[in-house]
Amino acid sequence: MSEKLKGNILVxxxxxxxxxALIKQLGETPGEEGxxxxxxxxPQGPGAQALRELSTQCPGKITVVKLDVSDVDSISSAVQTVSRIIGAGGLNLLINNAAINRPETPAPLSACGKKDMMEAYETNVVGPFLLVKMLLPLLQKAAEMDSTVKGDKMSCSRSAVxxxxxxxxxxxxxxETFPIAQMYPYRTSK
Known part of the structure; x- marks a missing residue:
């Protein structure tokens, strides 16, 4: 990334x-402003070991936050944590990347049920929607703080999702991809 890291970014x-990979690139970007x-x-589990190591390699630049986008209470708690840390600052960029596939391995339509579809939609569609909704005040605050552009509208140069x-x-x-990855819930939710 050639841009200097600015503002607060949530991934x-x-x-x-x-x-x-995004966290690694953002963490390696020069600049102390972000x-x-x-x-x-x-965050404490074995699947987050590489993330924890990365946060130690970039002290003061990366905060690891517990967030399960399929759980409203977890979303609310994460938003409160980030809001408390940011304080008067705003959130400049929200990257909704988390997603799941159900069933976990590609499967024919006959193997997919309502539960699979609902779990995928809850995580891949509803979770990001709720996260944007709850973080909107922080995103708007970042847009308002940029004095180089008139108005308080969000844009990719001020705050974005x-x-x-x-x-x-x-x-x-x-x-091209369907024969090798029959992932009905994932495909429709993304």
Missing amino acids: TGANRGIGL HIYACCRD VNISTLISSIEKCP
Whole structure:
């Protein structure tokens, strides 16, 4: 990343894959003006070891926050934690990256049930929606604080929300990817 890290950034699903790679890149970006909130379901668990190591390598730049986007209480608690730390500052960037697939391995339609679809939608659609809704005051605050642009509207240069998707969920790429990854709940929710 060639840009200097500025402001507060929150990334969900930060303990592996795309989320962990984002945290690593953001953590390596020069600049003292930014802070990263790296969120995952189990910050103390074995699946978050790499994230914990990364946060120690970038002291004062990364805060690991417990967040399960499928749990309203967890979302509320994470928002309160981040709000308390940010204080009078705002949130400049929210990256909704966390997602699940149900059933956990690709499966034919006959193997997918209502529970699989509901769990995927709860995590991949409803969770990010609630997180944006609860963080909106912090996002708006960041937009208002940027005096280089008139008004208090959110924009990618002031505060923004990025929702991560994948090629697996691309409608255009479906003919290529579907035979190798029959992931009905994931594809429809992303």
